[in-house]
Amino acid sequence: MSSLTFTDSHCHLDFSELSTQTPELLTQCYHAGIQRIIVPAVSPKNWQKTLNLVQNKTTDTPSVLAALGIHPWYLQGLTYQDLDILTSTIIKSRAKIIAIGETGIDGKIAKQQANLAKQITFFNEHIRIANQFKLPLIVHHRSSHPIIYQQLKQNPVDFGGVIHAFSGSYQQACQYIDLGFKLGIGGTISYERAQKTINTLKKLPLSSIILETDAPAMPLSGFQGMANSPLKIIDVFNLLCRYRNEEPETIAFAIEENIKDLFIR
Numbered sequence: 006m007s008s009l010t011f012t013d014s015h016c017h018l019d020f021s022e023l024s025t026q027t028p029e030l031l032t033q034c035y036h037a038g039i040q041r042i043i044v045p046a047v048s049p050k051n052w053q054k055t056l057n058l059v060q061n062k063t064t065d066t067p068s069v070l071a072a073l074g075i076h077p078w079y080l081q082g083l084t085y086q087d088l089d090i091l092t093s094t095i096i097k098s099r100a101k102i103i104a105i106g107e108t109g110i111d112g113k114i115a116k117q118q119a120n121l122a123k124q125i126t127f128f129n130e131h132i133r134i135a136n137q138f139k140l141p142l143i144v145h146h147r148s149s150h151p152i153i154y155q156q157l158k159q160n161p162v163d164f165g166g167v168i169h170a171f172s173g174s175y176q177q178a179c180q181y182i183d184l185g186f187k188l189g190i191g192g193t194i195s196y197e198r199a200q201k202t203i204n205t206l207k208k209l210p211l212s213s214i215i216l217e218t219d220a221p222a223m224p225l226s227g228f229q230g231m232a233n234s235p236l237k238i239i240d241v242f243n244l245l246c247r248y249r250n251e252e253p254e255t256i257a258f259a260i261e262e263n264i265k266d267l268f269i270r
């Protein structure tokens with residue numbers, strides 16, 4: 006086990022629950038075999054903080070890599086101008102940024118805030134920016150598969166992406182894979198009610214899977230009420246292994262290759 010290496014492909018290290026624990030947390034991650042942590046910023050307020058976290062791997066820390074975007078939960082009060090600022094921020098820090106996101110469409114928020122049209126506009130602008138800068142896209146979904154798929158078909162990504170915290174059917178997974186996406190698998194597979202996603206996971210090609218914690222959100226079953234941590238990526242990996250027939254070494258290696266494929270060019 007100790008020789009296996011991992012990447013947390015989705016961790017909000019900039020959120021105060023985690024940022025107050027660094028650098029000790031990074032050292033612990035390194036000793037657990039975690040080579041990389043990808044931090045997707047969720048709003049303009051987080052961009053600089055996220056960029057400040059970026060660091061190259063040292064002898065006892067993982068690499069911390071940044072993605073910039075606007076999550077559908079944080080659109081209130083934002084305008085097109087914020088998308089222009091996103092573009093200029095990327096130009097200024099291009100070398101530090103490995104993806105665009107977290108973006109996406111959230112069906113529940115769309116109902117509560119009646120902002121579906123705005124979510125769709127911002128999502129498509131993120132696709133445009135990702136293609137412009139030759140970067141992959143990190144996509145949030147909730148009660149929104151049909152609409153996200155429709156947008157992605159009309160406005161495809163050129164450099165792939167990840168459907169973060171994927172939950173859904175095998176057919177939905179295959180639709181995304183056909184459009185160049187990988188599926189981000191996280192702690193939700195520890196939940197009883199995730200049976201559909203677990204069944205999907207058993208059938209997916211290994212080349213389409215990457216792992217994530219979504220820390221500090223989304224604690225694994227049994228850890229609800231506690232802040233999640235990137236260290237839990239090991240538990241997510243062990244859960245995945247339970248549902249796959251391949252050897253753990255094969256799975257770990259394939260997933261690291263998927264990460265390199267998508268994010269490290």
Ligand SMILES: [Zn+2]
Nearest residue numbers: 015017107219
């Ligand atoms: Zn997230």
